[in-house]
Amino acid sequence: MSDTTQTGPVLAADGTPLKRSLARALRMQKIRALMLIAPLLLFVLLTFILPIADMLFRSVENQIVSETLPRTVVALKDWDASSGETPDEAVYAALAEDMKIAAQAKLHTRVGSRLNYEKPGISSLFRKAGRKVKKWDIENDGPFKEKFLDLHKGWGDPDVWRTIQTYSPKFTNGYFLNAADMQKGADGAEMRPENERIYWTLFKRTLFMSLVITTSCIVLGYPVAWILANLPSKSANLLMILVLLPFWTSLLVRTSAWKVMLQQQGVINDTLVWLGLVADDARLVMINNQFGTIVAMTHILLPFMILPMYSVMQTINPTYLRAAKSLGATNWTSFWRVYFPQSVPGIGAGSILVFILSIGYYITPELVGGTKGVFISNRIAFHISTSLNWGLAAALGAILLAVVLLLYYAYDKIVGIDNVKLG
């Protein structure tokens, strides 16, 4: 009886206060859970998050200029770019010394091509100078200003020096400016001339086509999801296979199928010609343009729209619809005012998913998009593997990533990542 009247803290069996004992047990549970997650988290961080962070770093990194031309960068610091005059002899002497070291290590062409992204023509300037400077005697061969001007009159162009000066810091926003169709002019950032604004056009096109694809997925997916959710489960399961089979089929199989069907000598054109709807010499051009990309990608992404819609529609009680009708609503009113609002979460989930997936698509636009139907991803790939301008590729990637992460955040808020379902 005395126990119940005790006023002190409740004790656990081992004599510690119950509160602390429970807290310790909870902590143990948390640690155990984290220990189970830790290996995978570490794995993902190392193989996936770190590479992406590295890419983001690359989009602002610019150490090559100050590392290869250290003396020139220091000497150029005091030069006034807006004066319109070439720098003085000290700068040329520093450049000669840097260039000689760089040319011996064969690094001068790399600086040249780095600066060439910003001002076309610099690359050849560096390449030619490197060959000659290697033979110069830095101690006695001065003054170097005339010697450089003799090599190429480009070395007397203040714009060249301004470019070197602008890109001498260790970090730069130059790649991002490039990605936004801007350049560093004489007085700060400015837009490029109208006819050189390719990235803005590409971003606009990517967004526009992703929107068209998402909309056509909604239009095609909604009836299918509805019929799947409202048929008796036996026939719904059978029809579900028709949705899941394309979902499980290799992306390249589906892309090649569309290539086969949409070609000018392909199945669709042949059928239309056979039916007489299209003349043999006026076959439709359905591939290597925006139309081809939109059709193929709508087909590829349609299951991602149908599955979330279906799982939401399954939970809508059909009696609501009957109740609305028995209260006098027409077919359309009962659908629009009762059924549709309940299915909106499914549309939202599917749309964000399809939009996220389509905005970063690479393979299908590459194969069926031609030149007019390519996305920003294709440009990124081009810069990585063909033009080798990795910084610009990283900057374009960073912008795309920011858009996707924003949508991912919205998806998490609206649907919750935990609720993603597969099949």
Next chain:
Amino acid sequence: MALTPVTPQTPAFTAGTAAAFGAFAGLFVGTAQGSGLMGIVLGAVILAILGAIAPMMAGKDKPVRWAVFFGFIAAGYAFGGIPAAVVGGIFGAFFGWLIFFVASGRYRESLAPYLTPGQVLWHYAFRVICGVIFIFLITPILVVMPLSFNSQDFFTFTPEMLQFKAEGYSLKHYRDFFTNDDWQNALRNSVTIAPVATVLSVGFGTLAAIGLSQPHVPFRRAIMAILISPMIVPLIISAAGMYFFYSRIGLQGTYLGVVLAHAALGIPFVIITVTATLVGFDRSLTRAAANMGANPVTTFFKVQMPLILPGVISGGLFAFITSFDEVVVVLFVGSAGQKTLPWQMFIGLREQISPTILAVATILVVVSIGLLATVEMLRRRSERLRGISPT
């Protein structure tokens, strides 16, 4: 819905409905033969006559349907040989069924009795729309399969194929796939990369999924967001990042690099499927096991593992197909030595377009049908194990 009265329709109604279908079909046949208008009129007239006869022949469905079927085949053959006869057969079978379906009034059988004619029409129109979308979904796959048996190097149906002549078909593209060194190397690479990547993602992923489904996990949302991110981040960005980073640490162009990259891409699928399975897992089972003296390891392998195994396997299959189908990342992270099957297909589609791709595509479709069937079976089994009746 047995309350719905099924009353036979009048000949006029049946004839009218059938005529509308006939006109539609006639439009296509007519344009193919040169005159769309003639086709519409003829199709409407023929079907109207058939539709008018059908209600009078009630009860004698079978012979009439066979007669219509063979009649159309004969007409098709007279017009344009074997291909037209096949088309005629399809039309005949459909129209034979249609006239009796309408004439007997059976079309109202499964509908609520109070529907107006307009609503009945919409009901069937809606099914037709859905049917068209389903055909859109499945056609590309259905077109690829027969084309892969083409005996010519064309990507379309040759006249021989349409006339069902034996010389129009051959297995030469399959032979090419099994004898060509490029394709065989690619197949070998795919088969050696995908399983290792799968084992990695399933091993780490299952452990983490079990951790994530504990009742108290700090930063659960943030961790989940990180673990799912490989599925969300555009592949080209993952590929770019991995390419830059892996070339810094010397993994670019190595087998290990590709395996690690594919394992990272497969992890979200394992996490999603296994956590979904664990939602229905009864925790008192592990407590009961512990109560009877089993240590955590025994509990895991003897109690928990068998119950969540279906989820783990289907997660593994998802991870496998992700790696097996992946092309963007391997294009950048791999080198010529890691050329996988999708990579080879990608090159084939972009540069030297060869019909062998269609043979490979058919084989891959068959593989994915097998995987889909396995996953579906496992899902049902898992639901049965957890006491959720299959829906």
